[in-house]
Amino acid sequence: MxxxxxxxxxxxxxxxxxxxxxxxxxxxxxxxxxxxxxxxxxxxxxxxxxxxxxxxxxxxxxxxxxxxxxxxxxxxxxxxxxxxxxxxxxxxxxxxxxxxxxxxxxxxxxxxxxxxxxxxxxxxxxHTKPVDDKRTALVLVDLQNDYFSGGRFELDNTDSAAKQASQLLAHFRQKELPVIHMQHLFEETNAAFFSANTVGAEIESSVKPTANEPVIIKHQIDSFIETTLEQTLVELGIDNLVIVGAMAQACVQTLCRSAVNKGYKCQVISDAIAAPKLEYQQHSFTGGQLVAANLLSLSFGGADITDTKGWLQENK
Incomplete structure (x- = not known):
């Protein structure tokens, strides 16, 4: 054919x-x-x-x-x-x-x-009644101790990103809106960071999940690969994802692209995203520069970009 x-x-x-x-x-x-x-x-x-x-x-x-x-x-x-x-x-x-x-x-x-x-x-x-007012979920990506000060893979701006993420988390909890935590665990015994059963792999205390918030374990950069994320989104009837976390150039970028390809709408909170300092050939990038570059990339068909203050003002 x-x-x-x-x-x-x-x-x-x-x-x-x-x-x-x-x-x-x-x-x-x-x-x-x-x-x-x-x-x-x-x-x-x-x-x-x-x-x-x-x-x-x-x-x-x-x-x-x-x-x-x-x-x-x-x-x-x-x-x-x-x-x-x-x-x-x-x-x-x-x-x-x-x-x-x-x-x-x-x-x-x-x-x-x-x-x-x-x-x-x-x-x-x-559902016994329509859930149309609960179709937006906050997704916190890999806000784990190893990315913070003193961790095994410290990023450039995780502390400030987590501070903004915690404001959004408080809003979602107050409104009783869905919250999903992604937690990356490397399966290799000699992983550089996020090793299973280590303090560094635990979700940081300022955004620690409550008992009723799903924590989805992933082993890949793409949060949809070999995880329960898609089933969780379907069960909750989610249409829109509000995304915070790390790293901008890896798991955040990939989550947005995959989610959009599956028909979800994504909003990325620019001041709640973290990245490391990186070098490529003769170029050196700060975490802030990597965040900016990846958000610019996502703004072309991958996500709507806003900041914490702007999102909260629009969603009182």
Whole structure:
């Protein structure tokens, strides 16, 4: 199958899926039901399997009584199987629930329209009331002792960055908004810093997590690789990330790029980001210069940039 055909099929499936979402959000439940083939099957974890469009209709009509809305698909992937079938997977969230779509099998029918033949999705979280005012999470990246004064890899401005981060942390806690802590642990026994079971790897006291705030362990620069970050964001129904921490040129930069690629919006707090002094060939950079350069890079399609004072004024 040539690339043009692949692109065409992918676009058709994206359009069919987008129309289904639009109908759902407008309350057109029967229209959504009509997009299933008569012999379609739907697996809803943990609620069971529904075979035939009649059983699927019963599920959606009953579910509609809970007034679902604001359905959004994120991190969409489409795999084309042949010229008449393609599989869509994604994360999803709505006003009262969120989860993963493992498989939407879209099939081209004889009438030239695309229909759902198989639908397999998981409900990770359900809410008794809409959570639309809690879709922004503060993500604190690697604010660990080794990056601070006296640590094994001291950065240029971690103390001041943590001071600003602690102000934002206090605001999020007061408003009961989601807070996520990233903690980097190197798996190598001879790691230069952030060795497991050391004081240097612990999160610094001024931004220490409370018992109800998730701490996500990572071993890579990318916070999404082999971690529970994406599942946590899906469970919480998060749309927007407010990012603070370190290091600007590594984990902060990579987190923003990966998050944006997955469909999240990012805001980076410029005075709550730290970096080390570094040299490259004949060039020497201060931590402040590295922060500025990386924020400039992120401002091109990676994140919105603001400072602590500005963010707090806009989000009283």
């Amino acid at each position: 040539n690339q043009t055909t692949l692109n065409t099929i992918r676009n058709y499936v994206m359009q069919a899926s987008a129309q289904w979402i639009s109908d759902f959000n407008q309350g057109n439940v029967q229209t959504c039901i009509n997009r299933y083939l008569p012999s379609a099957t739907m697996q809803v974890h943990p609620f069971g399997k529904f075979t035939s469009i009649e059983a699927i209709a019963d599920f959606w009509l009953e579910f509609a009584k809970s007034n679902p809305s604001d359905l959004v698909y994120r991190n969409i992937e489409i795999k084309v199987l042949n010229d008449r079938q393609a599989v869509l997977s994604a994360n999803w969230r709505m006003n009262i629930a969120s989860g993963f779509i493992s498989k939407e099998l879209w099939t081209l029918a004889e009438d030239g329209q695309w229909y759902l033949e198989e639908d397999d999705f998981t409900v990770l979280a359900q």
